[in-house]
Amino acid sequence: MIGVVPALNACEGEHSRGFTFLGAKGPGEDLFVSFHDLRLSAQRRAAHYAAAGLRRGDRVALVVPEGEHFIPAFLGALWGGLIPVPLYPPVSLGKLDAFMEALVGILNIARPRVLVTTERVGKVLWSAVGRIASIEKVITTEELAKHAGSFPAAADVRDDEIAFLQFTSGSTALPKGVMVTHGSLVANCRAIVREGLEADGAKDKAVSWLPLYHDMGLIGFVIAPVCYRISVVFIPTMSFIKNATLWMETIHKHRATLSFAPNFAYALVTKRAKPEQIARWDLSQMRVFGCGAEPINPGTMRAFLQAMAPAGLKPEALLPCYGMAEATLAISFVPLDEPLQTDRIDAERYHADHEAAPVSNGSAFLEVVSCGRTFVGHEVTVQDDDGRILPERHIGGICFRGPSLTAGYWENPEATQAAFRDGWLHTGDLGYKVGDRVFVSGRIKDILIVNGRNYHPQGIEWLVNEIPGVRKGSSVVFTRPGAASEEIVVAAEARADDAAALKAQIVARVSEEFQLAVSDVALVPPGTLPKTSSGKLQRRKTREQYLNGSIGRTSRLGSTRLAVAKHLALSLVGRARHEVRKLLGG
Amino acid sequence: MGESIDVVEMFKQAAFEVDNRRLPDLKPQTVITTLGMDSVAIMELVAWFEEKLGVRIPDEQLSKIRTVKDLRDTIARLLPDRQFAA
Numbered sequence: 001m002i003g004v005v006p007a008l009n010a011c012e013g014e015h016s017r018g019f020t021f022l023g024a025k026g027p028g029e030d031l032f033v034s035f036h037d038l039r040l041s042a043q044r045r046a047a048h049y050a051a052a053g054l055r056r057g058d059r060v061a062l063v064v065p066e067g068e069h070f071i072p073a074f075l076g077a078l079w080g081g082l083i084p085v086p087l088y089p090p091v092s093l094g095k096l097d098a099f100m101e102a103l104v105g106i107l108n109i110a111r112p113r114v115l116v117t118t119e120r121v122g123k124v125l126w127s128a129v130g131r132i133a134s135i136e137k138v139i140t141t142e143e144l145a146k147h148a149g150s151f152p153a154a155a156d157v158r159d160d161e162i163a164f165l166q167f168t169s170g171s172t173a174l175p176k177g178v179m180v181t182h183g184s185l186v187a188n189c190r191a192i193v194r195e196g197l198e199a200d201g202a203k204d205k206a207v208s209w210l211p212l213y214h215d216m217g218l219i220g221f222v223i224a225p226v227c228y229r230i231s232v233v234f235i236p237t238m239s240f241i242k243n244a245t246l247w248m249e250t251i252h253k254h255r256a257t258l259s260f261a262p263n264f265a266y267a268l269v270t271k272r273a274k275p276e277q278i279a280r281w282d283l284s285q286m287r288v289f290g291c292g293a294e295p296i297n298p299g300t301m302r303a304f305l306q307a308m309a310p311a312g313l314k315p316e317a318l319l320p321c322y323g324m325a326e327a328t329l330a331i332s333f334v335p336l337d338e339p340l341q342t343d344r345i346d347a348e349r350y351h352a353d354h355e356a357a358p359v360s361n362g363s364a365f366l367e368v369v370s371c372g373r374t375f376v377g378h379e380v381t382v383q384d385d386d387g388r389i390l391p392e393r394h395i396g397g398i399c400f401r402g403p404s405l406t407a408g409y410w411e412n413p414e415a416t417q418a419a420f421r422d423g424w425l426h427t428g429d430l431g432y433k434v435g436d437r438v439f440v441s442g443r444i445k446d447i448l449i450v451n452g453r454n455y456h457p458q459g460i461e462w463l464v465n466e467i468p469g470v471r472k473g474s475s476v477v478f479t480r481p482g483a484a485s486e487e488i489v490v491a492a493e494a495r496a497d498d499a500a501a502l503k504a505q506i507v508a509r510v511s512e513e514f515q516l517a518v519s520d521v522a523l524v525p526p527g528t529l530p531k532t533s534s535g536k537l538q539r540r541k542t543r544e545q546y547l548n549g550s551i552g553r554t555s556r557l558g559s560t561r562l563a564v565a566k567h568l569a570l571s572l573v574g575r576a577r578h579e580v581r582k583l584l585g586g
Numbered sequence: 587m588g589e590s591i592d593v594v595e596m597f598k599q600a601a602f603e604v605d606n607r608r609l610p611d612l613k614p615q616t617v618i619t620t621l622g623m624d625s626v627a628i629m630e631l632v633a634w635f636e637e638k639l640g641v642r643i644p645d646e647q648l649s650k651i652r653t654v655k656d657l658r659d660t661i662a663r664l665l666p667d668r669q670f671a672a
Contacts, residue, residue: 092648093625093629094651094653243633452623508622
């Protein structure tokens with residue numbers, strides 16, 4: 001069990017295994033970089049960083065879309081004992097201003113001395129650079145690839161030193177940088193590769209389209225594979241988003257055995273794959289299709305397995321997992337060879353009694369996916385608000401401890417103390433345990449996760465509050481389970497002069513500002529949304545009322561109601577409601 | 587060479603094929619992100635254009651495209667030999 005820097009150093013002579021970058025040499029032309037060459041290219045970048053005057057502990061911001069440029073720049077920083085700060089590149093449509101704001105916000109917290117980017121992206125970023133006082137120099141990946149002086153020796157990093165800062169994705173309000181340490185990386189990579197996947201670099205091959213500025217892509221498919229010399233084929237994220245079937249096509253072509261993605265990707269590829277493609281693919285060698293990073297919809301998982309069955313996909317290959325950046329990456333994995341397991345629990349008792357009681361015949365139920373068990377040396381408990389450990393099948397906050405815990409948030413002691421208390425990481429997720437199995441059923445913190453990105457409801461609520469017709473300070477934003485990912489719902493108090501027009505305007509404004517699709521708007525009379533005794537709106541309670549149908553329904557069966565009913569019928573909670581309606585005769 | 591390319595009409599077709607969305611009122615000045623499509627659907631729509639027209643819009647240019655007209659202008663720059671409807 002060695003760290004990523006010594007592991008990279010030990011790659012000398014490893015010419016047969018390495019990383020393949022799809023299309024990196026031109027359309028249809030892939031680039032293979034052996035682990036031996038990857039070590040050399042990391043050393044070269046480390047030499048450039050040293051020549052630029054960077055010293056151990058200095059931060060290096062990385063805004064580099066292409067994996068073949070990002071990975072050497074990132075590993076080179078680790079080699080020199082620097083702290084890389086990976087950031088997402090400006091690639092979503094029409095969001096340049098919002099992107100720049102987020103970038104400036106993050107970098108003024110991380111305070112890097114150097115920004116590494118590509119020549120092309122650099123042209124877009126120049127206006128932001130002047131707003132980040134700490135940046136002394138912009139270095140392009142083209143410059144980093146040039147010949148450098150003598151290569152520096154690998155930094156002798158200690159386990160408690162910060163390896164890199166992982167900023168939470170997508171959020172602009174008060175970004176937090178998780179301090180991933182060299183020690184937490186070692187522990188979590190070992191847990192994932194050895195225990196979770198039982199992977200063997202001599203036999204296994206991974207495929208990933210995941211973005212490299214995100215923990216699942218960066219730790220799961222760069223750092224862990226370097227530590228254990230597992231070959232990986234990288235698909236550019238944008239190529240996957242544009243053509244989701246490329247994911248399966250690449251697995252088929254490379255005879256891959258391992259891949260991971262969030263729930264939405266499984267829904268997307270199931271929707272896009274044509275029967276004639278599936279008939280051509282051979283997915284029988286796939287050992288693990290991991291699913292994590294956002295709530296797992298059992299319907300999506302079953303649809304994917306069913307769609308890919310003709311390609312020989314084994315049902316037990318699907319591996320739901322649970323984790324988060326604060327835990328380095330992984331908290332729990334479903335054991336290998338165990339097919340999808342779900343728990344059907346009584347919906348009424350879940351909401352009313354906070355208990356996960358197995359459903360009895362005919363009752364409305366929630367279906368929750370088992371996220372497996374945690375790793376040796378780690379522990380998961382479910383705790384109440386006072387920190388008492390709850391018995392099994394009781395709903396509470398999921399807590400985690402063990403050597404994979406990160407060191408908290410960069411220069412943010414308040415947030416660190418709130419999440420890391422009494423030796424436990426308080427994940428902010430709600431759930432329960434059955435034996436050693438972890439079930440995640442909701443979120444305490446109100447972060448909205450849509451298509452793998454995090455959004456803070458406050459920002460959206462602020463925007464909605466500014467729309468004429470909405471009662472000031474009366475809007476609440478939350479998610480409901482959707483077919484592919486979580487979906488956004490806005491509830492607001494308004495006088496319904498022209499409800500349809502106001503709803504359309506809310507949808508348009510949120511979409512424009514956040515590039516986020518609002519799936520439903522529930523307008524209610526002034527003063528009817530649930531509030532605390534001090535007059536604060538209660539987001540969780542509003543969401544519960546929405547999901548159980550006590551708000552957001554018109555009195556007559558209008559088209560909106562039909563659409564909502566139809567949609568809910570497809571969703572997690574919807575299935576339960578559907579069952580109830582069937583019992584009541586429609 | 588060839589007939590002129592009407593990006594607005596193509597956009598309507600793309601939105602229907604990719605996201606099952608009908609956009610009868612779409613105009614050149616429509617801001618794409620106000621149409622209620624999520625970011626994944628929008629990128630699929632961009633890919634639809636790329637495939638139909640045989641172009642590749644560089645990723646870093648995407649962040650500058652706000653309106654349907656911006657998309658049209660970006661594609662027109664990549665295809666200097668083709669005619670585009672106003």
